[in-house]
Amino acid sequence: MSGLPAASVEELSEQVRGPVFRPGRKGYDEERSGFQTNFRHRPAVIVGATGAADVCAAVAFAGTHGLPVAVQLTGHGLAVAAQGEGLLVSTRRMTGVEIDPQARTARIEAGVRWEQAIAQAARHGLAPLNGSAPHVGAVGYTLGGGTGLLARQYGYAADHVRGIDVVLADGTLRHVTADSDPDLFWALRGGRDNFGIATSMEVGLFPITRLYGGGLFFAAESVPEVLSAYLAWTETVPEELTSSVSLLLHPDLPVIPEPLRGRYVAHVRIAYTGDTASGERLVAPLRAIAPRLIDSVREMPYTQSGSIYNDPVFPHAYYGNNILLGAMDAAVLVKTVLDVAGPEAPAVCVIDLRHLGGALSRPPAVAGAVGNRDAEYMLRVLTPLAATDIDIARPVHRRLFEALRPWTTGRTLNFIYADEHMPDQTSFVYAPDDLRRLVELKKVYDPTNMFRYNHNIPPAD
Ligand SMILES: Cc1cc2nc3c(=O)[nH]c(=O)nc-3n(C[C@H](O)[C@H](O)[C@H](O)COP(=O)(O)OP(=O)(O)OC[C@H]3O[C@@H](n4cnc5c(N)ncnc54)[C@H](O)[C@@H]3O)c2cc1C
Structure with missing residues (x-):
């Protein structure tokens, strides 16, 4: 053994x-x-x-x-x-959540999935900065940055961590805050699993109980127009509105709603914390693009926010990565995405284009290692491996990222998934000075690189 x-x-x-x-x-x-x-x-x-x-x-x-x-x-x-x-x-047995309604914080153990924290915070009229899928783990997501449903309004989830209990490479448990261990606190929030195992974290909660949100689904023939109109529209919306658009081929399966079954569609996702009337006004230009196959954008309790993306909940095989994009010509972006990774591509590609900016682009109150804050969009591409062999998917993803290289500012850690042939990703994830600082801190906290099953920050020589 x-x-x-x-x-x-x-x-x-x-x-x-x-x-x-x-x-x-x-x-x-x-x-x-x-x-x-x-x-x-x-x-x-x-x-x-x-x-x-x-x-x-x-x-x-x-x-x-x-x-x-x-x-x-x-x-x-x-x-x-x-x-x-x-x-x-x-960590799946470590499922404690404690809410402090006065301080508006939650203490979340390492085995908690967002759905549990969302439900408990909601009892106090509060919400955490969870992402699109409620079944994702809160601690891994947050230490990787955490680009959530309300990201443009509140910034990265990592920016709202108050304290972290972490087991270091020498087997000791340390309560780490901005005051107790400023360097380690900086490194953990973005360095994720390179410095130890977080056993719990304390995070800020926000007075959000409802949203105007949901999805707009458009048929294949409208996809180029939807993508162009979406990019133009994002330049007009307030920070209280966080959105994205996905392009995907739905499998022809009974679990898929009939209007989407077997069809290539554009799915625009909306999360707006303002009132319904202004939400309707904001979304009207999108609704005017073309008839929707499904339109689920509505007033909803925050506890239903997982329905906005409706991410798959069943385990499956997938391959994917992301790039962060600065200012670029929208027409070039639309043409490149559709030519390289559209419905005619040799690999089935799920595209997810997320609108960033707003609070994501501002420095947080307490700095962390999450980089690339100047990005305007995140572009993800994911291939379900039941549909396409990984050897066919790899060159398609590479071609897409290569074509967009002139506008690429980096990558976000949370959406870089496993690939045994993947070159080092850390130089894309962190700013050069931040990476140098992380490498020095790794030498202090994990000199033997015990924590190396990750996008690895090696200890300094
Ligand atoms: C369907 C889906 C939707 C997603 N939506 C979003 C989104 O909206 N926004 C976003 O930012 N990300 C999103 N993600 C990415 C997700 O945040 C990352 O995959 C995250 O790392 C998952 O954490 P986990 O604990 O659930 O997964 P795991 O695979 O168990 O862990 C992921 C990584 O985190 C590390 N980690 C886990 N627990 C700890 C710990 N206690 N201490 C230190 N390191 C730890 C692990 O080493 C591992 O490398 C999504 C992923 C999926 C599959």
Whole structure:
């Protein structure tokens, strides 16, 4: 078993409250499985942590045995998979959420998915800065930046973290704030899984209970016009409105609503915190483009905000990446996207173009490592691997990103998914000075690069 003696694993089992899983034993495959099914961790041992003490014991054990350490909740954002070696900390049992309605904060444990925090915050008339999919993990999302439904109004989720409990490479638990450890606090918010395992975090909540939001679906023949009109329209909207447009071919399956089944469509997604009347006025130019196959933009409680994107909830195999774009000619963008990754492309491509700017472009109250704040749009491309082989998808994605290189300002960490042939991505994610600072801090906090199943920031020489 990858050089890890069974007796050592027995010893680990005695040190933690949660279960310990070894390859080939009951529960191992279930515990390592996640949302991404094409790449999966296959570690030498898994600890199903029940709390911070288990994470400390697991990391200390890994230190003693020279094992690299991975952490996983949902597997939505798996970056680099353990291949037969290493220790995986599974956080799915750490599901505590505590709301402080007076302070407008939530303390969220590492195993919490956004849906749980959204529901608990809503009881107090508050909302967190979650993303499009409520089943994504709150801690991984936030430490990776977190570009949420209300991003243009409030900025990155990472900008609203007040404190982080993190287990460092030496197995100690530290409560990290801007005052206690300014460098580490800066690095964790954007450096994600390079500096330790966050066991919980305290985040700001916002007085949002409702939205005017939903989706507008347009048929294939309107797609070029929708994309052009959407780009022009984004220049006119206030920061209280965050939106995106997706281009995708829906599978011809009974679970897909009939008007979309088997069709290539443009799906514009809207989240507006202003009142319904002004929301209707803002959305009117989009509704005027063409008849909608489905129009679900409406007044809704914030607890239903997951319906805006309606992201798939079932595990599947996918391959994808993103680029951040500065100011560019909209006509060039539309033509490039449709020519390279449109419905005629050799690979099935789901395009997601998100409008950034607003609070995302302003420096936060407490600086963090999230970079590329000058971007105006994020362009994602994702290929479901049930539809297209990864070897066919790779060159299509590469051609798209290459064609848009003159306008590309970087990449966002949260949407860089696993690929064993992926070159280093960190130079795209962080500003050069920030990356140098991260490399120096990695040497301080993780000199042996124990936390390396990630888009890796190597320790300075
Ligand atoms: C359907 C879907 C919709 C999404 N929508 C958005 C969106 O709107 N905005 C956005 O910004 N992102 C979005 N994402 C990306 C998502 O935020 C990232 O994939 C995120 O990393 C997922 O975190 P997780 O814990 O759920 O996944 P996991 O795969 O379990 O973890 C993802 C990464 O975070 C690290 N990590 C997890 N837990 C910890 C921890 N406790 N301490 C330190 N590191 C940790 C892991 O090492 C791993 O590299 C979406 C992803 C999917 C699949």
